[in-house]
Amino acid sequence: MSTDTPESDTKLNEAEAREQLIDLAADIYDQFERGDIPEMTLPTRTKSNIVFDDEAGVWVYGDRTSTRSANSVRGARKLLKAAYTVEFLANQLEEDRSSTLRELYYLSESWDSDDAGFSDQDESNQLVEDLEIVSGVTREDFHMRPEESGATLMGPLELREQTRRGERDIHCQEDVGEGGYQIPNNPDTIEFLDHDVDFVLAVETGGMRDRLVENGFDTEYDCLVVHLKGQPARATRRITKRLHDELDLPVVVFTDGDPWSYRIFGSVAYGSIKSAHLSEYLATPEAEYVGIRPQDIVDYDLPTDPLADSDVNALESELDDPRFRTDFWEEQIELQLDIGKKAEQQSLAAQGLDFVTETYLPERLREMGVL
């Protein structure tokens, strides 16, 4: 079975995606016929099994694999679920329909085998990811959607979206409300028409996004504000990657100053551990980290919260994480462990509401050479 990641420019059409799925079923079929115990081999999806792909500059799965074998009750259940899901997805592609991951979870209740039903949505989500890996087709090409993540764009960018009701030309400042342009689940249906964007600023929290928009940061500096909404959905990461690759825009990431936010940056820049098979397609390795840096906590004397035990553990586990093994991150993480504090983006408001747009960001971005 191939575990190749699809190239960003080759979009498999439905027939091909369907064929790949049926090949998976055929593989199990052949193993039965040969008298073998059916099994499915997948890369081990843990922190210890991701390696840096020098060519693409992203983190992808290493050589370690784990096997789902029908030799155990657990493995057999997994494979049975996979077989049912393959059938469902193949039918869905044939009928040119789509469904959400949550719908798949509920739909499994109606399958005629009690053993094939999913026990929770994590399980069905994981299975779809497994199928992506073994078939080399992305979830989007299976016509599986996640729940809307609600992430948005705001900035001087004109694009054309292929919607179910035809093409729409949208300017992401003039044609949208205060909320911005909502990123669709499959951003590959978007075509970029025109732009005045100088750089892309990805922001973690809604409060900070609103502050930037209210203060007119996007118009003043010609920047495209991407709202990540916590850990970014695939669509958000994909469109960030496309903005960088196709429009040649620098990407910077602005998050809280705590270990969880560093992971948000990590998944934008290096790819997430869960979807490392798609890193090449989703990650923007050139993305840079704006802040809040532990150094800022010291320099600007920001209001802070003490690190909880879970924060300390998360920081320590980031020191082990190959994605964070750079001088910059080691220095910052060790500094943070040293001062034992974390700060939110909004803590910059301690110096006035306009501090972030008039002082902090311009200074930092100039320092980084973005402005």
Place this chain on the structure above:
Amino acid sequence: MPDDPPKVREAAASRDVASELLEAMRATDILAPPTDCLAPITDELVEAGLRKEFDADFYAASTRDAEVHGGDPFIVEAGIAYGGELEEGGGVDLLRFANRVPLVYQRGACATTDVVKRIGWRNYGLDQPGGSGMPNGPAVISIHVASTNVPFTSESKDALANIPEIEDEIELAVREAARELKSFLNKRRSMQKRREKQDVLGRILPEMADKVSEVTGSRRPNIDGAMARIMNNVGVERERDGDTVRLVVENHSDRAEEPDVTDIVSVEPTDVPEAATVVDLDGEWFVKWTPTVAGGETATLQYTVAGDAEFDVNVDGIEAEKLTVNA
């Protein structure tokens, strides 16, 4: 310590000499007192007695060698019955015997009871709330002490006194029988697990096969091979090619197996190899064959029958859970 025995006055004068003398006497192998004066029940009869009284799934018994306490020889025997019709809830029953006489009263005062309570029964697969005390479960433990002088706690001869030598022997005798119980219970548990796994996989794999054949649009694949492998099974299959009959034993486990295969044929078989024997019983021919099949190997018996023959194969010597006969 000089090799010559010390004089009495030396021993009396020095505590150290006296203590060394005592230790040396303990360490010395002294001729055991005669044991033919004892009347043990023997382990076979302990077990037979349990079989007669209780309808259980498992029986074990043990007899210790004779030991001595205070100059009197004694022998301890123990037996355990488990499962079957024995009552599930509550503590196990303890049957106590001294010189073949049942002890009925003062159970709590008896050395046998103390010893049974002291043993960690969880190690042997019985429930024991708190890790000590009388174990729970559908079991009966019987203990017999035979001696020329049974040390009772009182004149009423109701309970054995706590003599360390006797307690040690009781413990060893009970543990000996309990070890057998443990291996029986472990085996039963693993067989049960295997059966559960077979049940679940026997349901899942055909469903999986149906599904993949539906998706790929082909006929249902043959899953027998995969099933047998999964179950670590021994499969016995018949292949017929004209008049040639082949019985194939496939051992998918990792241990050698020695099945007793009896093929009952309605027509006289010919060309039977030497490894098998044929017995004619009133127009039915019993082909008996006992191959040794190493783990992962197969063995084949080939013979010839003419025309329409009926076959009935019977395989012994392998647990039913591990055997798949398709012949």
